[in-house]
Amino acid sequence: MQRPSLRNPHDVALPPSKVPVALQWIGIGIFLALALASGIYSFGNHWRRATFTLGGAMLWLSLLRLSCDSSIMGIFAVRSRKFDAAFTAAIGGLMLFLSATVESLGS
Template sequence: MSPAHAAPESRTSRSGAFFRENLPIVLVAVVMVVAVVFLAWDRWRRGTFFFGGATLLAAALRMLLPTDRAGLLAVRGKTFDVVWLTVLGVAIIALAATISSLGVT
């Protein structure tokens, strides 16, 4: 079959390719959506833990994946990204764990 008669790429294969290429940031975004849902339900501590967990997940994915597969998680150098995402994730979780809830869950 000549290139002029080749079938156009389908929409599903393009969206599938998008999710494969951006899987690390999609995973982090899903965890952040869960955090927002908890915050919307007035479960601020759980939501904050999920935000911290999403940040630590981003750090782990950035550390384990090569730069060309990290997608939008690759902002600066690998070491810089991993260190700062880890520091931020730990700080968010520590904040959620240490602030008194004052009767709020």
């Protein structure tokens, strides 16, 4: 059982997620794999792929934030569900837009 002081105060009144806990953990694993792939792309000087992958990961994180419990999300549950989802969706969408519209600089 999680100590009450470690719970997200913004999500105390929310009902538990209907998604099984195992699927919630798998979703977080997918997010971490996408973030790792983005880092690998950036170290390989594939900045457009890295930006696109990280943007997709952020959009995935916004879906996770809406559908997973705060206790499972851990450090990814910063504010309320709506705010976190809107913020990560905006950042992810902006990153996808930038990766699609910025010229490839001859590559």
